[in-house]
Amino acid sequence: MQFVEPSLLWGALAVSIPVAIHFWHQKQGKPLPWAATQWLIEKQQQQSRGLRLDNILLLICRCLLLGLLAVLLAQPILSWFTKPPIIQKLHLVQPSPAVSENFKFELTDAQKKKERVIWADERLSRIDDKSSDMPKYAAFSPLQLQTAINRLDTKNTELHLYIANNQTLASLPAITVPARFRLHTVIDSVSQPRPYLTGKNGRKLFVNRAGKLTSIPLLDPTLKFRSTPAHSGPIFTLLSYRNERERQTVKAALNALTDVYAVDLIVDEAPQPNRSYAWVLTDQPPAKPSSQTLYIVSGAETSEKEANIVFTNESLTPQTSDRAATGQLPEWLGTQLMRHYSLVFNHQPLSQLDLKSLFISSAKPTTAQQAGLQDALLLLFVVLLLVERWLALTKNA
Incomplete structure (x- = not known):
């Protein structure tokens, strides 16, 4: 027999609790001599030797309940009658x-x-x-x-x-x-050769030895770079927001990103015909996302994860976003863009x-593997619980 959570079997040690309680209740008090009962002392001593049978049954029932509860929590799997699979x-x-x-x-x-x-x-x-x-x-x-x-x-x-x-x-x-x-x-x-981008006026964007984004006219000669940039030409960017305040906030952040790092961005606030966008910032999940496009979707949450789709559950305005209120929005947007083009470079093991x-x-046994045994043990647990309650009420123990 195998168990899904074998560590919970340690809970079976709790059977010592009813045993200790049982012996505590069976403990004899200090005898007090009384003249009227002195002729009954010998008879009384003979009847009180050992433990009564009904109390032993109740003790066994309570111990079985705790042991069975530990087994149920450990989720046993019965595989005695099944052939081991070929791995x-x-x-x-x-x-x-x-x-x-x-x-x-x-x-x-x-x-x-x-x-x-x-x-x-x-x-x-x-x-x-x-x-x-x-x-x-x-x-x-x-x-x-x-x-x-x-x-x-x-x-x-x-x-x-x-x-x-x-x-x-x-x-x-x-x-x-x-x-x-x-x-x-x-x-x-x-x-490994490092990726880089070409910004405005021929400036090169790359991550230096300190792990920081750098924008300088020439590549660092002490580092090894790829023969071609990760992206050639301007980065066509589309802003598609229903909230005008959010559109203006994101546009200002992109302008700051261009001023500081010379990122070559061409920003459109409406889709242009025959233009393929490499970066889309919107408040609506894309209907047909392209694997070559980076999407920043604000005000939405989803359990689905795509490498090129970044969801944030807040609207990117100073009133609703800490990033926008504290001026960290340009840096955050730049980090997402650098990750999209694999400029985040770290090969430390x-x-x-x-x-x-x-x-x-995360492998767990299927319901069919343990349903029958779990149901049988649960039924036995209920029966034992009813018997224990009946004995406790009947014997007043």
Whole structure:
């Protein structure tokens, strides 16, 4: 028998409580000699030896109630009459040259054993000997990793995940994985070329060694950059707000962003024909969002998460938003834009403790696996509770 929450079985130690109470009530008081009953002392002593049978039954019933309650809370799973499933290994690989090269031996060995080896991309492309083309990703985000894991059929499989260990993994509070899971990480020690943007007057926008956004005429010669910018030309931006005050507040924040960092923004307050927008700021969720466009949606909340859609539950006005009231709105909007173009650059590895707390198993048994046993134990608990109440009321104990 297996348990979903085996730690709750420690609650069975509570059976010592009714035992202690039982013996406390059975404790004899200090005898007081009385002349009228001196001839009954011997008879009385003979009747009070040991414990009465009805009290023992009540004690057993109460102990069984507490023990059964602990078992119910631990959620037992009865698998005595079911055959153990055949577990197959599934290998999910981050599209990265550093990852694929570091684990080349393990992945090749898995392919020889006819185990599934796939890329963690949108199509879940299978890696085989004939076609090993790596999907091209400008930046691999934890959200893409979570999406790939969610699309996998992990029933009766053992997931082996191969990823690069860096701080970008912590951009999600947790990554959900199946119960049978093994993590293989590699620290990419090769200096990766940094992305950058070209702003107004040819100024270059990039994150410097201190992790701060910098806008200077020339790239830092001590750093390695990509051969082309992450985005070429002006960034066409659309403001689509029903609230005029919010539109003016966001427009002022964008102007401040342009003045400080020379971001080349062309802002439209109404859609222009034959123009594709790279940045849309609105108070309405997009009906048909484009994967190439960054959306900032204010005054809305949703459980859905998309890498290019940022929701905020407040309207971006000084009266309704702390960011706007304290002057932090331009910085916040700039951070979202930099993340969209992957300018946030951090390849420092996470500690093993951080990795362990980041990947959380959410595998729970299905209702069919435990419904029958849970119902039987619950019925037994109710019957025992009725018997215990009947004995307690009948015997006045």
